[in-house]
Amino acid sequence: MKLTILGCYAATPRTITNPTSQVLEIRSRMFLIDCGEGTQVQLRKNKLKFSKINHIFISHLHGDHFYGLVGLISTFMLLNRQTDLHVYGPKGIKEIVLLQLRYSNSYTGYNLYFHELDSKESEIVYEDEKVVVKTIPLKHRIYTNGFLFQEKVGDRKLNVDAVQEYKIDTCYYQKIKNGRDITLDDGTVIPNDELTFDPIQPKSYAFCSDTMYDESIIPIIENCDMLYHETTFLESEADKAEKTMHSTAKQAAAIAAKANVKQLILGHYSTRYDTIDLFRQEAETIYSDVLLADDGKTFEF
């Protein structure tokens, strides 16, 4: 998986910081998560081939998480996009986008599907043969979901030396990778584990923003490889975090520790602090593997 942070600062776009948006590349798919104002320019700046984005996940309807969506949809239209585009987000997102397209008398030449969410339970919103995406219900001032991206267990890996030694025809390779044993011409059965290695361990990524400290997400994100958790504030502003239903760095770290995730990325920083390293320092007091998101930064895992 490769995660590119297009924007990870709270509230308003500024000259040097961008509101929330990120691209997750996973098994040749390119998912866009949130789409604050300026996202399409950030996609260009980071040289991401954004015609490859077919699925956009919107956490909630605060402007810093979706004001760039209608512009991106319009740009796809101007670029003569033909491929279907799917948008997953809170109820209302369809009305907001279509109202604007209607007033501009513009219609997409591609199919635009809205998958509106209103469940308060975690649910599968996307699934194909290699990837599944589930919502992570979050607690914020308005209806909000995080998203858990999970690779599915892939094919077993072919043991090339072994299949060649048994002179097995290449036409059986896919069946072997699927786990089948092979019967040779002389009737000997070769068990699959002699012909294959275990598949690559599937990875998972959990995006949790915006949210207050909420332990009820732990069973959903438990043991995931990478957790992005918002940290709008430091503990010194814990009262503000509570009032605005955001998290502090310490709270993000506590969730990471309790959910036993492998690594934690912090983001959604308030711009009131002089350096974002303060967030890392605070989080590291209770969880060791802390990374800092920043606009334009990529993470591979």
Add this chain to the structure above:
Amino acid sequence: MKLTILGCYAATPRTITNPTSQVLEIRSRMFLIDCGEGTQVQLRKNKLKFSKINHIFISHLHGDHFYGLVGLISTFMLLNRQTDLHVYGPKGIKEIVLLQLRYSNSYTGYNLYFHELDSKESEIVYEDEKVVVKTIPLKHRIYTNGFLFQEKVGDRKLNVDAVQEYKIDTCYYQKIKNGRDITLDDGTVIPNDELTFDPIQPKSYAFCSDTMYDESIIPIIENCDMLYHETTFLESEADKAEKTMHSTAKQAAAIAAKANVKQLILGHYSTRYDTIDLFRQEAETIYSDVLLADDGKTFEF
């Protein structure tokens, strides 16, 4: 008047170009004209004190002219703006903005007034003691207005030497500037033109974008000091201009010439051309005083 171009390129925002938006500073007022995506960042980049913007004029509801509006309105909210904000634009703009604020459960702490336009005749949309703003009905694919900003004729200028020579008390100065004659203690009447000079000639600025070639705007913009006229295309793409209801550089120049404006600024360039100087070259074949808009450029007149 001081005009700052925040963006002057057609269609989609890109890394180095911005969609339409400009700030007109006139008699201590700061007017925002159009508000494409990224306008608030452009305001910051150009170090414009954007809390001073109290009036926003939107030409039409194509995304490259207004997708930045809701973000700017939200940012004003986050900055705890108290001053009233007025938005002038086509019918629909209120519904679009309020729908998004409603879904985000956000309400401005300041009064937000929408002045929705649907007249096909030129009308006064703003007026105070020093400035008047009229619509310029344009011909485009959807309902569109340009805007004519006119200074009003100001006070007459005090002839300081003359008033001192006649020993006129300062409390009469404002009346003199308003055009009054003065009667001295000995009964002598001093006519106003001995005590004052003519006022500064009022300036005017016409913003015309987007529009096809349309001579019916000439009576409205006639003799204005500065005309900004869109030129999405060159004559080599005149067929595209006609089809999409845009103008070529030559057509923009023809309007400038026929309306006898003092200077012409070209803008709203399609990004298909290698250099915007091609627009100037083409326009100069029929009109001499051609300026090129560019993002971040200012014009004083």
